[in-house]
Amino acid sequence: MTSLKRILKFAFQDIGRNFGLSFMTVLILILMVLSVNALWGVEAITKEAVATVKDQVNVSVYFSANANDDNVNELKKYVSSFPEVVNVDLLSADSVLDSFKQRHKLSKDILDALAELDTNPFGPTMIIKTKEPSDYQKIIQALNVPEYQTLIEAKSFDEHETALDKIQNITNNAEKMVAGLVLLFGCISFLIVFNTIRAAIHTQKVEIGIKRLVGASNWFIRGPYIVESLIFSVLSMAISIGIIYLALHFIDPYLSVIFSDGFSLTKYYNSHILYLFGSQFVCVLVLTVVSSILAMRRQLKV
Template sequence: MYYMLSLFRVFTFAIQDVLRNFSLSVMTVFILVLMLLSVNSLLVVRVLTDHAKFSIEDKIDVTIYFDNEANSDEIEEVQSYVKSFPEVVSVKFFGREEVIEQFRQAHQDNPEILASLDELQENPLGATMVVKTRQPSDYQKIISSLQIPEYETIIEAKSFADTEQAIDKINTITTNVERFTLMLSALFTVIAFFIISNTVRVLIYTQRVEISIKKLVGATNWFVQGPYLVAAFLFSVASMVISYSLTLVALGYLDPYISVVFGEELILTNYFILHILLIAGVEFIAVLFLTVMSSLLAMRKHLNV
């Protein structure tokens, strides 16, 4: 019962201290919120980058165009050879009739091309094979493996949309943005450290008489220091709730524009809701560590108990 009463008094003193120095408390929470928002921005950049790279890689494939004279046995041999590579995920084959039908559909708004095609006595297009691999870097290996004399008369051409440059640009932009965001987070962390230390110092200074009286009547060190640690906890909770709420609101406005690019609904909002325990948990522990350490260092320097 005694410990419960002491704990209640510590919480009461902490809330009184926070309200008594309301402007300092607001400034402390504000800086912590900015720090957490910069960290959340870093997560948003990482999620968008991963989706962008996945979207590009998903559209990469190599198309193999077979010669008109290639027979079914020769084509099946090439198919079996390509499928034997562990890097290959899927192989889709399109016969000559499917290829010309796809060609007609692709150029249905161009009557001149269709008229020229109708004038020909036979189908000028050969069969094609579309190959997908696990990684974009694997495509060059597939193309090189098909450049052998046995396949020169079977394969007419090979096309590969090299998107490595696009992926490299995305990585470069992401690295620069992440670097800037990390610097911003570090800056807010340093500012938060000094503001929290200053807040505790001011609290100690304004309550120096009360602290002396508490010590005279036999208050323990924990009872004197407790309110400052509880205040640090309250700052952490408030900043965590505010920053995560602001993040979800901002993502609600961003997601409609993001969905136009990636074709998925609520990418960012779903990510932050799905990983709320992990993200909020890690961020809360980090902020609590920062606020408690700042408070302890300030108390060690300014609080004589």
């Protein structure tokens, strides 16, 4: 217990005496954590954006005006039987007409032309949602059978296909880039932190030598540096978390404009708080402790 207290005392003394180096070490760790979080934030936003776009994509099947309720219900039943389909909505011919009128309420010419017609020119519309955008192709093919050709006037999916492919492509590349950047930042940070801690320990070479001469055990010499690593890790994570939440406070209002479903990075961080900060803390701790042990190895040679 006495030794533990002294190890803590020496650790705080070292931090105080080498304030400049301690400050630099914490600063570099903070920059590393912030960089990694910036990349994670970008990834979260990208994923959310893709999910939003995916959610907005669907296949609209426009029935011809002569399609009756039995035809429509049969087709709905047929489409719903596919395991890839998560939802099928039906809009009646009247509601399609109402919706059309609503959309063009300011276009007098269009409304006049519509009034000239005796009957509703629109048929019902079926809106199909699938689990994945890639599933739409299968549904489209399933509808391309001769018996339904006369019932279906148009299908709207083709317009989104290219856009979805592009988004998917961008997402995949973005994920690879983020992973690469995290790895690169990790390597750079390791080298910087390792050298900073090594420099801090080198400045105390004389003190370590004296500790050895007066009979300090290796663990007693090593202890304060391990404790320092722990303090650096806790301090850098605490400050980083503060900065991250402060930054989110300013970023979230902009995100709320883009994402109408209420997505915010603060919510994302709150829901993943243990994973995000826990894993980062463990990484920072391992980084600082390993750096300390490697840097001390030479000084502790008997």
